[in-house]
Amino acid sequence: MENKAEIIEKLIKGELKLHQIENYTNNVQEAVDVRREFAEHFSGANLNHISNYSLDLSEAMKRNIENPIGTVQIPVGLAGPLHLNGKYAQGAYYVPLATSEGALVASINRGCSVTREAGGATVRIIDDKMTRAPVIQADSVSEAIKIKEWIERHFIELKEAAESTTSHGRLLKIDPIIVVGRYVYPRFTFTTGDSMGMNMVTIATDKAMDILTRETGAHVLALSSNLCVDKKPSAMNLIEGRGKTVTADITIPREVVEKKLKTTPESIMEVNMAKNLIGSAIAGSMGFNAQYANMIAAIFLATGQDAAHVVEGSLGITTAEVKNGDLHFSVTLPDLPLATIGGGTRLETAHDCLEIMDVAGSGKVNKFAEIVAGTVLAGELSLMGALAAGHLARAHKTLGRG
Structure with a gap:
């Protein structure tokens, strides 16, 4: 591990980014401590309570958090x-x-x-069920309607493509498929087993969109269109x-x-x-x-x-x-x-x-x-x-x- 004060000085000067600290320390715990001490130095706050925890942050960093400095405690x-x-x-x-x-x-x-x-x-x-709804941009209203009809006719192919990405998710339906001007909004609806499944259905829908793009030439503008509707x-x-x-x-x-x-x-x-x-x-x-x-x-x-x-x-x-x-x-x-x-x-x-x-x-x-x-x-x-x-x-x- 490099000298802690030197790492903090590099952070202050902008020569080092928060997510790079692990490259200059021996383990995740040292990196967490350095990052927290930098936060204390920068803010003038005392983060004693944030520093006390029993979670394994090295495991949490794999999927749950970036740039950790500790944890927040809430009474249970x-x-x-x-x-x-x-x-x-x-x-x-x-x-x-x-x-x-x-x-x-x-x-x-x-x-x-x-x-x-x-x-x-x-x-x-x-x-x-869990949902993901991309937005597809067509050249015109008539082309948007053709894409909608293509999706309706080729549900089985889209289902097979989506389900090839997961052993737990199942595509139940694509409904509604809404056309607004030249934009098409299909709502993919899945079951996801014991996981909440948002990541699962995102990956699965992306795979299905590969088929649609290849077969129709349609442009997927965004994988989430807000028709999902997630967190709103x-x-x-x-x-x-x-x-x-x-x-x-x-x-x-x-x-x-x-x-x-x-x-x-x-x-x-x-x-x-x-x-x-x-x-x-x-x-x-x-x-x-x-x-x-x-x-x-x-x-x-x-x-x-x-x-x-x-x-x-x-x-x-x-x-x-x-x-x-x-x-x-x-x-x-x-x-x-x-x-x-x-x-x-x-x-x-x-x-x-x-x-x-x-x-x-x-x-x-x-x-x-x-x-x-x-x-x-x-x-x-x-x-x-x-x-x-x-x-x-x-x-x-x-x-x-x-």
Whole structure:
């Protein structure tokens, strides 16, 4: 290793780039330390807390991070037991939640208590897919239509090309294929197994585009056109779904609503209509719910999911109805990208949190999806109960949220 001070001096002078430090040190850990000390020197900050971690950054650098200087720590709380009657998740689960928002874990925990007393929530996966949508530039509208028709006629060839790149991905359909002027937007829809699959479908779609380019002479302007729709709020994803499409529901006896939530089924139904349905409509919201993003973000951070997909996972619709005097409550999440292998799930802390729910590794993603949906239901139910009872501000004040 070169002298640490000399490396930092080269960085300051611009003679060395951050990603080149590994070439001048004995190992990744030394490079991380030098890079962090440079950040301290440049900023005047003391990065003592960032420097304390147990992750193996040499492994993380292979697929998860560039130019590491340490890690960020987020408190992880435990909610549960969450009782579920799913197809894949059956029984009681404790759910790790990474958050700095006081009252969130307590609120979800209260929802878990209600679901437990009501006999558990029913959860089902409705659909499962991941998408990539390139944009193709033709010479004219008529040529764009010809390309659209070619894609429709040659689905089998495109499917074979796409699937030749992966042992797990399967191309289900190319739909919709939208023509706007001389631009063509085909949406490739895949299943991806236990991985979230964004990289998988990108590589597969690129291979299919090779066939299209060779056979039609079309120009692929960009492999992603925003019709995917990845990491953005979207009416298309709300309607068509992306990732896992999951729904959870529960019928809660009136006496349980009154005892646990301190309100009535009628009050929760009215608040849901006025807030989640009408309020969301007048705001032009893409999601008709109270706080899906809270639960999704906390689970995603704890388990190494792609945090940017919170914007998709927070889409969804909450329903609340009075049924034979009891409360029927449901959450529907049409766009929930999840993984139990690959990506950030490789990180040691993420693996630990997945292990708590017994969803780490292959063959567990559907179980994980049902647990996530059940957690969303518990958190949503608790907040709607607090709003209906007029307890929201009091809970935040008591638990330190200003």
